[in-house]
Amino acid sequence: MRALLYHSAHDVRVETVPDPIIQEADDVILKVTATAICGSDLHLYRGKIPATKAGDILGHEFMGVVVEAGPAIKRLKKGDRVVVPFVIACGQCFFCDQHLYAACETTNPDRGALMNAKGIRSGAAMFGYSHLYGGMPGGQAEYVRVPKADVGPIRIDSALADEQVLFLSDILPTGYQAVKNAGVREGSSVAIYGAGPVGQMAAASARMLGAERIFMVDHHAYRLRFAQEQYDVIPVNFDQVDPAEYIIANTAGRGVDGVIDAVGFEAKGSVLETAMTTLKLEGSSGQALRHCIASVRRGGVISVPGVYAGFIHGFLFGDIFEKGVTVKTGQTHVQHYMPELLASIEEGRLRPDAIITHRLPLEDAARGYQIFNDKLEDCRKVVLTA
16 A cells, blocks of 8 residues: 655655555444644654654544454444544543543553663653554555444544534534633633644634633734635734733733633744754744743643653743632543534534545645645645545
């Protein structure tokens, strides 16, 4: 089959590799019909995620049709059309029993070794996201092996197009969980740092849940313009104003009820911070998170769906304590949210496909990464088809 392989930073290539096979009784083999490039894939593309190896197949947002099922599979059958969550969970461990699927204790084969050798505690295995998360081949390919397939994939029985449901795999539940973690409800105010795909899905979710005011912070005018037109956000361009000062000035001097860091660890900071990050002495400049701390009101909530790795420079824990702020973070418990979000799409309350700007064949995946990474052609989201 053809698949997108990581070789080194900024070097990904579509190559021919062996087809996946059933390895466990509860596996299925999926023929991928649509896959996407995620903002967190760009961390891999830039060489920033540890334990990413040459030859790894990337991609964790995908869907397709079951072409083969292991003998223990009960929920799915050949021919079923499914969306696959990026988190691989067993459904039976301590954390899965609490619907904390991203913390699954059993699916990451590298978990124990990493904990013992490096002190890194990773959670569930994930598709196409380094050997920190199991080194599982991803879905930017013609076919993919899906472990624990009775727990993860959700069957699509309606006539909805692939593009309408594809983002159930990651960015939609990630944005939705971020908004729920931020405590957004009817009448809330919320600030979203980062107008990328997750930030856009957070804005869509916040609007659906009844937020009264949504501030969107970014510096790409086309992304802010789209969010303003689509989700009625208040755009804040951080090249033009200090975002925290602007938000505080427009919330009676208090700050917002909740704030979402949809940027993660590659936010730009000072020259020193950038140098330290490049040398991997620290994982992040911490600039976006510092602005989040400044923007939230006392007693508010900071929700962090953006990916972080390693240390953060200038982490203002004293400000968090003094303001009495709650911080909620972590990977998304996708399986928990998929059914209700699918229902919202079917009811027309959510239109996640609206963010798509680029549709490319799998063979052009490397170009898709470059376009998305470099913010060319007003790119918001790239979908690939085999």
